[in-house]
Amino acid sequence: MSDFRNNPTAAEGTDDDDRYLYVDGSTALELSELLKLDEWVETEDHPSSFAGVSSGSTNSLNPVYRAFVVGHDHDYGPAVSAGSSGTGERAETRSELAKERVAFKTKSEVEVLDDGYKWRKYGKKMVKNSPNPRNYYKCSNESCSVKKRVERDRDDPSYVITTYEGVHNHQT
DNA sequence: CGGATTTGACCGGCGC
């Protein structure tokens, strides 16, 4: 159940501190972030960028990017907890985006897709909901605070979910 | 030798 768009599983309520907008590559987003997404998509679209690990294995060059989104952290007022009146969904708080998150779901055997940036892994964690570990990367550039989070799909291990956080303030 | 990984520890937030 790749419920990325929203999590009706309120039963747990532990995960999902942010919401994801499920958008296809064709769906139009009115946010300026879309431009960036587009950029990313285009970047990914170039198979030449798919260097991957030197495993030499025949990686399936059949990328299917799918999800992503723009969420904002901060301002997570616990005030919503009282939203017992049905669903207190409000997807209109997109006035200010403190941080931006873009998640790609790609079908690939290699988790590390070369997007042209140098990443330094700084952590690995096991998430409770998935048997697969989650890797944390950070842009190697000094003044670039972009972070990346890579994990495999819980249901489809053949899919890799890469979540970018922040924007690069430097060229490739 | 320098820099990237690794892996466990540490920490802060949220829920109960």
Added chain:
DNA sequence: GCGCCGGTCAAATCCG
């Protein structure tokens, strides 16, 4: 107030 959970740090290690 305590414990769970996710995210980050940092020291030791590995690799080029």
